[in-house]
Amino acid sequence: MTITFQQEWETWHDAHEQRRASPHGFLAITGLHWLTETPQRFDGVPGSWSTGPSGPAVTLDDGEEIIVDGSPVSGSFAFGKIPDKGDVTVEYGNIRIEVASRGGFDVVRPRDPAGPVLKAYDGTPAYPADEKWVISGDFRAFDEPRPYPVGSVAEGIEHVYESPGVISFAVDGVTHELIAFNGNTPGSLSVLFTDETSGVTTYAANRSVQVPAPAADGTVTVDFNRATNLPCAYTEFATCPLPPQGNRLPIAVEAGEKKPG
Incomplete structure (x- = not known):
């Protein structure tokens, strides 16, 4: 059976959609929290989070625990300096917590498989x-x-x-x-x-x-x-780059993905 160009594209796009809607993909993000030198607590995330010249850190209360590199961590934990566009992911039950550096700022973004954006996503x-x-x-x-x-x-x-x-x-x-x-x-x-x-x-x-x-x-x-x-x-909790100057095409590229529903 000959595979048509449309069928080949559909196979590719289906795989792309599966990655996008994975349990801990970006659709599962439930918040974008900007870290400062003042410790802060965030909904659905254990500990008090802060950052400084040495990078992000978290202080966990008694009974709180996260998983870092497969090992349980309690008390205080320093992530060290995270390079720009870099990130570290830790676990808290079913939630994964992305600790990242974006544009010179350190952020925390929880990813919850039960988050509302992912649950509502229909392609x-x-x-x-x-x-x-x-x-x-x-x-x-x-x-x-x-x-x-x-x-x-x-x-x-x-x-x-x-x-x-x-x-x-x-x-x-x-x-x-x-x-x-x-x-x-x-x-x-x-x-x-x-x-x-x-x-x-x-x-x-x-x-x-x-x-x-x-x-x-x-x-x-x-x-x-x-x-x-x-x-x-798809989400307001993103820091996506905009195209560089000159990358606006003066034509209608009627191909590829459209606006989400």
Whole structure:
């Protein structure tokens, strides 16, 4: 039996949806708590949390316990300095607690499989797969990777990503360029973008598409059918980056995921 392009896309998207709706994925986040030097307690999370020059720390009351690296911890625990975009996950019963650094700030985000966003989630609509949006382009590498500061959906946060170069491609005879960041696997690329569908049929702030590593001659394939939403499309407890300046396409990319229902 021949597998159609649409069926191949559906298999990929079903797997993406399963990862997104996993019990401790970002849909399970129930809060975004910004740490300060003053100890604070948060609903559903044990202990008093704070941060300082040495990084985040928690002080647990008598009878409170978390699991760190598989071992029970009581009393006080120091996480040490967490690098930007880094995180440490600890456990508290069925809840996983993400301790992370985002844009120079330390945060705590509980992930509860019984959280309301995850329980209510019923899938993300998308455009029908269309081979028109599988586009061959060219990757032009910079002499040296360049740091690109970008904004965030979280007010006051700035992210800095390293860009190895620029992707150029043509749609209906018109050439467009997108700044690329490093992707999830060695050599691959990741692109944050908006387009003329943003805020209309697709999420307003951003979408992301992963691009396989360029060929030796710089040729790349950008499959906009696999453009996906970032966590901020689903939860207010996200710190997602915004696309770099110049990554707003003056065309309607009617492919990939739409706004969540």
